[in-house]
Amino acid sequence: MKKVFIISLLVSGLAMLSFTNYKNKPIEQSNQAAIQVPANVQVALDKSCTMCHNDASKNLKGKTKLSFDKLLSADGYPSPKKMAKFLEIADEVKNNSMPPKGFLEKNPDKALTETEKSAIIAWAQSEAKKLGAK
Numbered sequence: 001m002k003k004v005f006i007i008s009l010l011v012s013g014l015a016m017l018s019f020t021n022y023k024n025k026p027i028e029q030s031n032q033a034a035i036q037v038p039a040n041v042q043v044a045l046d047k048s049c050t051m052c053h054n055d056a057s058k059n060l061k062g063k064t065k066l067s068f069d070k071l072l073s074a075d076g077y078p079s080p081k082k083m084a085k086f087l088e089i090a091d092e093v094k095n096n097s098m099p100p101k102g103f104l105e106k107n108p109d110k111a112l113t114e115t116e117k118s119a120i121i122a123w124a125q126s127e128a129k130k131l132g133a134k
């Protein structure tokens with residue numbers, strides 16, 4: 001009798017566990033996953049980009065054009081927009097248009113090294129490809 005009781009406790013416990021798991025599962029919006037950033041790229045972005053390009057940035061124009069928070073999170077920009085933003089990131093860095101020249105004059109320590117530029121460009125292009133860019 002005791003055994004039956006313990007077993008039924010276990011079974012109902014398991015059932016409750018799987019029910020809460022089910023309930024806690026986020027609603028799948030568009031089958032997107034969060035995007036992983038290699039450590040060296042993250043360091044470069046934090047040094048030279050995210051102060052203007054995240055949701056909390058005071059640079060209204062910068063954050064409206066590009067928020068890394070929305071770019072990297074599963075429920076951020078829709079995939080086609082993510083792809084376009086990754087291509088723009090690669091282009092802007094390649095052309096030395098970002099970070100902006102005026103900003104670099106005041107903050108020369110925020111300039112990207114050539115190694116950092118290559119790392120950002122390679123990463124952004126590979127993420128764009130994963131999202132369907134040719």
Ligand code: HEC
Nearest residue numbers: 048049052059061062065066088089092093098099100103
């Ligand atoms: C001092 C603030 C600032 C920093 C730092 C900065 N940006 Fe920007 N960025 C802006 C602003 C402002 C715009 C909008 C420019 C415009 O529309 O003329 C912009 C535009 C862009 C765009 C174009 C987005 C679009 O949809 O047109 C990209 C891509 C971009 N930045 C990437 C970067 C990257 C990558 C870095 C770091 C290497 C960076 N930015 C650093 C302020 C900044």
